[in-house]
Amino acid sequence: MRVFRFLRRPSVAADADTSLPGRRGRAVAIKQHTYLLMLVPGLAMYLAFIIWPFANTIRVSFYNWSGLGPLDDFVGLGNYTNLFNRAPINRQFSNALSNTAQVFFLSTVLSTFVGLGFALILSRKIPGSRFYQALYFMPNTLSVVVVGFLWNLLLNPQFGAVNAVLRSIGLDSLARPWLGDPDFALPSIVAVSAWANMGFPVLIFLAAILGIPSDLLEAARLDGASELRVVATIVIPLLWPTLITLIVLNFIASVNTFELVFAMEGSEGGPFFATDVLGTLFYRMAFGGVGGVYAGTGLGGAAALATLMLVIVLPVSVFVIIYQRKVSHEY
């Protein structure tokens, strides 16, 4: 879900601080509470199709359950300990966990930090700055799975455009089966993901940089500070909250990685599970394991993995909200 990628510092702060309409003015003093009816459709749908299933995920994770019949075989933490102890699922779990962590670190560098670099460049009234911003953002609008299939073709060892480009500029030695080589498959996927997402960090960093009061920067420049110094001592420190937020959002997105791997390497995260991430493992446990290596874990096992992923993501999310709130008070 891309939705939470749009949570950003200043807006959260605005919410936290704006007091609710406490003044019961004449206008609001409507005797009946009919207005509450207007809240019902949205809230009911949200409770029924988001909150309730989430609560149920946690509940199911404590049961051995095939998906049919009553939920009555309580196994406590059994589904969780399976993930750590029971072969072969434990190996796949730790492998997927470590791959997911790699996705996070690589993509933080490739998209968040590179995006910061582009934003710093674009913030300096470069001719065509808006054009570049819009251009870089374009792949963000594409379906991730379609992007995955496109790059699947482009990275093809024999006929793909990437190797063709490398050969045409004499770098034959670099041409390789990108997606078939266990050492390069995951970095390739992260690179594609950076290609697809670059516009987002650029957009957010750029907005944050342009929001820095210009007299602050001018003053430093008049004092003779070099541009590099201005960036290092004024711009970067002021971008810190934005940077943290984007890193955390990238963390959440990384834990959610699924479509790209699915489209480029299949649901088993090939080659030899080199690109298997928590998302693909979860998919197999929940929907792809009929009679396979996952026989026995059932939907309870999948729910346990989902709950664990939630446990990984939630504290980080809560941290961002609290952190942003704290930062916003400093302004």
Added chain:
Amino acid sequence: MSTRSERDGGAPRHRSPGRFVGSALVQLVLVAYGIIVVYPLLIMLASSLKTTGEIFANPLSLIPETVRLVNYVDAWNQANFGTYFRNSIFVCAVSVALILFFGSMAAYVLARFSFPGNRAIYLLFLAGFMIPIRLAIVPLFIMMRDLRLLDTLWSLILVYVAGGMPFTIFLMVNFFRHIPRDLEDAAVLDGAGPFQVYYQIMLPLVRPALATVGLFHFLSVWNDFFFPLIFIRSENLRTVPLGVSTFFGEYTNDWALMFAALSISIMPVIAVYLLASKQFIAGLTSGAIK
């Protein structure tokens, strides 16, 4: 260390050769990445008009030897894109309309009326922002099965509408709060009910926010692959991304058709973006940096 000389880009203060070299370097970097963004898409378009043989022989050329529009006809017919587009359009239209209607209505209540639980409900909605909805897929799947909604487009619509609430409410509450109260007060004195006030007075005032939210959800619903993958079985109920995915499974060797299929699926989104990129970026930025 070109940084110093590049400062302010075009603003001429001290024109020095170093500055010129610096800004040329910057332009070079920007153009280079621009090419990285666009070239793959152009290759896709060009390849979609070639024969598979020509793609293999000459993958990088951007001008096909003969323009084979027939690839599009073949891909369209063989993959049933007509059906996929109809499904995607239906799901998108209904989902976005309901998201905007339910979301803005709830946001109006949360922004303007004080009642016990207001804050808690608002925070509950915001919590949805931070949790990946797909992690709840197991109970959702069971629920849809028990509701007999599995393998229907309505299963998608219900999840999209529910999942669209957090972002919509978050953004719209902000917008509603920034609207002065005088207008509403006057309307209430004239005897308008809360729904009338919302619908006739408030809604027209938040049109820009509605556009942002609508555009954003249009893209995320149109592009979603995960929920159709789980909920949809029937071939005639596939949405565009799911259709592309199954098409790829079946035509792995016919590259011309695959590129045509990719182009067909990407074009509407690119078209929407080219038409509305300014509003889109401005909307997202203003929503973010208020």
